[in-house]
Amino acid sequence: MDIKKRSDCPISSSLDIWGDKWSLLIVRDLMFSKQCTYGDFLKSDEKIATNILASRLQMLETNGVITKQDHPDSKAKVLYKLTQKGIDLLPLMIEINLWADKYFTLPQERKAVIAEIEKDKEAFIKKQIVDFLDDDIPVSPIIK
Amino acid sequence: MDIKKRSDCPISSSLDIWGDKWSLLIVRDLMFSKQCTYGDFLKSDEKIATNILASRLQMLETNGVITKQDHPDSKAKVLYKLTQKGIDLLPLMIEINLWADKYFTLPQERKAVIAEIEKDKEAFIKKQIVDFLDDDIPVSPIIK
DNA sequence: TATTTGTACTTGCAAAACGCAAGCAAATTT
DNA sequence: AAATTTGCTTGCGTTTTGCAAGTACAAATA
Numbered sequence: 001m002d003i004k005k006r007s008d009c010p011i012s013s014s015l016d017i018w019g020d021k022w023s024l025l026i027v028r029d030l031m032f033s034k035q036c037t038y039g040d041f042l043k044s045d046e047k048i049a050t051n052i053l054a055s056r057l058q059m060l061e062t063n064g065v066i067t068k069q070d071h072p073d074s075k076a077k078v079l080y081k082l083t084q085k086g087i088d089l090l091p092l093m094i095e096i097n098l099w100a101d102k103y104f105t106l107p108q109e110r111k112a113v114i115a116e117i118e119k120d121k122e123a124f125i126k127k128q129i130v131d132f133l134d135d136d137i138p139v140s141p142i143i144k
Numbered sequence: 145m146d147i148k149k150r151s152d153c154p155i156s157s158s159l160d161i162w163g164d165k166w167s168l169l170i171v172r173d174l175m176f177s178k179q180c181t182y183g184d185f186l187k188s189d190e191k192i193a194t195n196i197l198a199s200r201l202q203m204l205e206t207n208g209v210i211t212k213q214d215h216p217d218s219k220a221k222v223l224y225k226l227t228q229k230g231i232d233l234l235p236l237m238i239e240i241n242l243w244a245d246k247y248f249t250l251p252q253e254r255k256a257v258i259a260e261i262e263k264d265k266e267a268f269i270k271k272q273i274v275d276f277l278d279d280d281i282p283v284s285p286i287i288k
Numbered sequence: 289t290a291t292t293t294g295t296a297c298t299t300g301c302a303a304a305a306c307g308c309a310a311g312c313a314a315a316t317t318t
Numbered sequence: 319a320a321a322t323t324t325g326c327t328t329g330c331g332t333t334t335t336g337c338a339a340g341t342a343c344a345a346a347t348a
Binding site for chain 3: 181182183194195197198218220221222
């Protein structure tokens, strides 16, 4: 779980944290759902293995991208949320979506979001960020 | 080298292609240098192993992100370049840089580029894209 | 022309990471 | 009290990585 910086390059340093096949999917789930339990992540379509999930959550927490907190309803549950550092990955996630929109066939429900982004990227980002700052929003279902 | 799509999610599909610790560093080198030989990639600070480099170049070529072409000066050399699909990763790379700028200490020479991006992101992207369309530009040195 | 060097890889192998299934402890539900 | 849920951990076989060495061909050098 230690960070091995391969170089001083910002791209390289970023990849050292979330440059694997799973980390950004965890971030994605949190962007759509605002907060997730361990089990929520396991329900995602990609079917991450539980040990890999545990190690990625640890990595992302260690590097300040996500935080763990007590679930208000139960001591058995844990809530994972994005930190500001994690929320700041939103523009990056948007660009991935736009790139994918150009080169893949996207699921229909995702196309609507893309259309909104393409209409006014800055407005979309601002709206999303405001959503994150409000802490008492209901947990929306995960869309992948 | 086969593509195993884990789900229909655009983020996931994108990560299936370049979501590892090395692919975007290859793309980075090509963004800065416009064209690289096999040896150029090996010279980068992160010191990628030759077998990993070969497999990533193959993967990126198979998936249409880069292309191989003959070197005009020598049959022994091979030139790698970004395709349009690869060039379209520029906005993504920019966002990675901006995120890293906020959360890492960047090398001085990279800060200048970031400053230019932050002044006018759209203008920067357009300028870069124009650079790529012009095919007879000199090869600039790699900055990491 | 023979030999050395450069370039783009491939191969072998040990170490690390991954992926799957099972296990486990604490909390919660029945 | 027993069964289930939740968030992990553990074992273990498979895959990927990383390092060093090797190879084939082109090009430069002697």
